[in-house]
Amino acid sequence: MSLTGRIAGPLLQVPLQVTIYQGSALLQTTSVISDQFGVFELNDVPDGPLTVRMKYAQAITVQATDGNLWGMPTYDFGLLPLGDVNGDDQVDVVDFSLLRFTFGNMTSCATPASLSLPCADLDANGQTDIVDFSLLRASFGRTAPPLL
Numbered sequence: 001m002s003l004t005g006r007i008a009g010p011l012l013q014v015p016l017q018v019t020i021y022q023g024s025a026l027l028q029t030t031s032v033i034s035d036q037f038g039v040f041e042l043n044d045v046p047d048g049p050l051t052v053r054m055k056y057a058q059a060i061t062v063q064a065t066d067g068n069l070w071g072m073p074t075y076d077f078g079l080l081p082l083g084d085v086n087g088d089d090q091v092d093v094v095d096f097s098l099l100r101f102t103f104g105n106m107t108s109c110a111t112p113a114s115l116s117l118p119c120a121d122l123d124a125n126g127q128t129d130i131v132d133f134s135l136l137r138a139s140f141g142r143t144a145p146p147l148l
C-alpha cells in the first residue's frame with residue numbers, strides 16, 4: 001500500500017527518516033523528502049496495523065498509528081517540533097547551550113541541500129537568531145514519544 005502524509009512548517013522540504021512498526025516489531029526503515037508543501041508519499045507500506053515514526057534531524061520524532069493513518073487521502077503529521085540542535089531526539093539544556101553559543105552568528109550548517117549537526121539554525125535562514133530560539137523554546141523538554 002502507499003501512504004501519503006504531510007508535515008507543517010516552517011521547514012517543508014526536508015529529508016525525513018521513516019521507521020514503520022507493527023506492534024513493537026520493526027518492519028521497515030526508509031527515508032523520504034517532503035515536497036515544497038510538506039507532502040510526502042511512502043510506497044510499499046506493509047498491510048496491517050502499523051505505527052509510522054518520522055524524524056527530521058533537528059526535530060523531535062512524530063508518529064501516527066493505524067487508527068488514524070488510513071481512510072484519509074493525506075495523513076497530517078502536523079508541525080515538526082524543531083529544536084533538536086544535536087539530533088539526539090530530545091530538546092534539552094544541551095540544545096539550548098549549543099544555540100546560545102552560536103547566537104547571532106551567520107552559519108551555513110543548514111541549507112536546503114544539506115544539514116550538518118549540531119546546528120542551531122533551526123529555520124535554515126543562515127543565522128542563529130531569535131526565531132531559532134523561539135522554535136527551541138516551543139519544543140523545550142520534549143523527547144521522542146514512546147512507541148505506541
Ligand SMILES: [Ca+2]
Nearest residue numbers: 084086088090
Ligand atoms: Ca537534543
Ligand SMILES: [Ca+2]
Nearest residue numbers: 121123125127
Ligand atoms: Ca535561523
